[in-house]
Amino acid sequence: MSFRDKVDKRLSRKQKAYEIESLMKNKRSEDYQVIEEVFDKSTLMTIYDFMNKGIIDEIHGVVNAGKEARVYWGKDTEGNELAIKIYLTSSAEFKKGMLPYIEGDPRFSHVRRDTRSLIYTWAQKEYKNLQRAKDAKVNVPEPLAIQKNVLIMNFIGKNGERAPLLKETVLENPEQVFKLILTYLKRLYTKAGLVHADLSEYNIMMWKKKPVIFDVAQSVLIKHPMAERFLRRDIENLHRYFNRKVSDILSVDEIYVRVTGGRK
Ligand SMILES: Nc1ncnc2c1ncn2[C@@H]1O[C@H](COP(=O)(O)OP(=O)(O)O)[C@@H](O)[C@H]1O
Ligand SMILES: [Mg+2]
Structure with missing residues (x-):
């Protein structure tokens, strides 16, 4: 690399650091290393695009830092709170894990198989699944926009404080829930x-x-070859959690029949 190139690279790094810092309202919410990993050039362009369209007005701190995605708290131009989920295009082992949930779904059978395309498909899939769930009157975060690896939903919580997970809640009325x-x-x-x-x-x-209910990127159509197995696992998890919280709880089989209406 020539000296000139090195200088250019340093400059663009500085430029980028500046851009991200001015983007984030709370600069100290994450260290720069992490921010740089999440907001690669393409992601930054996507965010700018959302800003130009008025979908995002402000981005504040991180709500959750997962291995595959990070969720940020933001606001639109009217002050409505947003959850901005950014899938990490740098996540390598992601690909292997995603494939079984994409293959077998006719909605996505024609997509390219390189990691970046798969991650875009994954984000797209989460958006579409949220949409379907919402249309079926399931209580989910409302999907607002999707582009590449960035999914925007309404924020569940208030003033940047996310709602507690079921796991973090002591229920007064477990039966009802x-x-x-x-x-x-x-x-x-x-x-x-x-x-x-x-x-x-x-x-x-x-x-x-x-x-x-949220985090639905991996959700599959009921026609998917593994759907039955996945549903059974979901019900087992639920049963395990509510067992001893709910008296006379239905068995896993009974729940399965109730959820599917006896259909296969
Ligand atoms: N729409 C939302 N509103 C508020 N908080 C959210 C929203 N979506 C996700 N979160 C928070 O971010 C965390 C990670 O989101 P999730 O979709 O489960 O991503 P992951 O795929 O990393 O598990 C959640 O546990 C929740 O606390
Ligand atoms: Mg999750």
Whole structure:
């Protein structure tokens, strides 16, 4: 690399650091190393695009830092709170894990198989699944926009403080909450035609006394060859969590029949 190139590179790094810093309202929310990893050039362009369209007005701190995605708190131009989920295009082992949930889904059978395309598909899939779930009247975060690896939803919580997970909540009325989750699962299966496929107390929030189901990128159509197995696993997780919290709880088999309406 020539001296000139080195200088250019340093400059563009500085430029980028500056851009991201001015983008983030709370500069100290993450160290620069992490920010740089999440906001690669393409992601930055996507964010700018959302800003130009008025979909995002401000980005504040990080709500959650997962291995595959980070969720940021933001606001639109009217001050409505947003959850901005950014899938990490640098996540390498991601690809292997995603494939079984993409293959077997006719909605995505024609997509390219390179890592970046798969991650875009993954984000797209989460958006579409949220949309289907919402149309079926399942309580989910409302999907607002999707572009490349960036998904925007309404924020579940208030003033940047996310709603507690089911896992973090002591329920006053576990019976009612359990019943409501089953109702949502039934709607998800029979109306949206989806199986969540990663359901647990970690992917349900409690907000305004109601469960909110989320994290649906891996959710599959009921026609998917593994759908039955995934649904059974979801129900087992739920049963394990609510067992001893709900008296006379239905068995896994009974729940399965209730959720699917006996359909296969
Ligand atoms: N729409 C949202 N509103 C508020 N917080 C959210 C929202 N979506 C996700 N979160 C928070 O971010 C965390 C990670 O989100 P999730 O979709 O589960 O990503 P991952 O794929 O990393 O598990 C959640 O546990 C939740 O606390
Ligand atoms: Mg999750």
